[in-house]
Amino acid sequence: MRTAVIAGASGLVGKELVYYLSGSPEYSRIHLLVRRQMENPGDKIIEHLIDFDQLVDFSLEERIDDVYCALGTTMKKAGSKDAFRRVDLEYVVTLAKRAKELGAHRFLVVSSMGADPKSMFFYNRIKGKMEKAIRKVGMETTIIVRPSLLLGDRKEKRFSEEFSAVLMKILRPLIPKKYRAVSAGKVAGSMYHMALTASPGLHILESNEIQDME
Structure with a gap:
C-alpha cells in the first residue's frame, strides 16, 4: 500500500484529493501539509501544521510514494506579484525538490x-515557469494537470469566476472541450487515476483530457 502527501488540501482540488485518497484501498496513510487544522480529516490522515516558507525542512519518518501538490492562490488573496510567485512557483518547486530528497516516486501538480x-x-507565465522548474527536478514520474476554469464550492466568493462559470455553463455546447470549465472533483480524480496507472516519465494532461478521463 502507498503513502501520500497532499499540499494545498484546503483548496478546491485539494479537498477532492483528500476525498479520493482517504477512500482508496491503495493508500494506507495520507499526510496533509496545512497551515491550520482541518475538520474531520479521516482515520488515514495525519496533519502537519507547517510554515510553507520553511518547507525545505519538512521531513517524515516513513517512506513516501506520491506527492500531490494543489498549492495555489490568487493575486487578490496574495496581495502582490511577489507573494503570488512565492506560493505558485517557489513553494511548488521547493516541494518537488523535497519530494525527491525524501524518496517519493511520483509528483503530481495542478497547473493551468x-x-x-x-x-x-x-x-x-508563473505557471509555465513552475512547470519548467519541476521538470528539471528529475522525479521518477511527474504528472502535470492543466485545467481550465475550476468549478466547485469555494470558501471565498469570487464574482468574476462565478460569473464566468455561469456563462460557460450556458455556452457549454458551443465551447471546445479544452476551454470548458471543469470540476475540481474531475481534476482530482484524474490525478488519482494517473498516480495509479502512469508509467515513469513526464505526463501532461490538458483540460479536455481531464474531462475525458473516467
Whole structure:
C-alpha cells in the first residue's frame, strides 16, 4: 500500500484529493501539509501544521510514494506579484525538490491551461515557469494537470469566476472541450487515476483530457 502527501488540501482540488485518497484501498496513510487544522480529516490522515516558507525542512519518518501538490492562490488573496510567485512557483518547486530528497516516486501538480514561461500574462507565465522548474527536478514520474476554469464550492466568493462559470455553463455546447470549465472533483480524480496507472516519465494532461478521463 502507498503513502501520500497532499499540499494545498484546503483548496478546491485539494479537498477532492483528500476525498479520493482517504477512500482508496491503495493508500494506507495520507499526510496533509496545512497551515491550520482541518475538520474531520479521516482515520488515514495525519496533519502537519507547517510554515510553507520553511518547507525545505519538512521531513517524515516513513517512506513516501506520491506527492500531490494543489498549492495555489490568487493575486487578490496574495496581495502582490511577489507573494503570488512565492506560493505558485517557489513553494511548488521547493516541494518537488523535497519530494525527491525524501524518496517519493511520483509528483503530481495542478497547473493551468495556457501555462507558458514566455506568456504575456503574468499568471500563465508563473505557471509555465513552475512547470519548467519541476521538470528539471528529475522525479521518477511527474504528472502535470492543466485545467481550465475550476468549478466547485469555494470558501471565498469570487464574482468574476462565478460569473464566468455561469456563462460557460450556458455556452457549454458551443465551447471546445479544452476551454470548458471543469470540476475540481474531475481534476482530482484524474490525478488519482494517473498516480495509479502512469508509467515513469513526464505526463501532461490538458483540460479536455481531464474531462475525458473516467
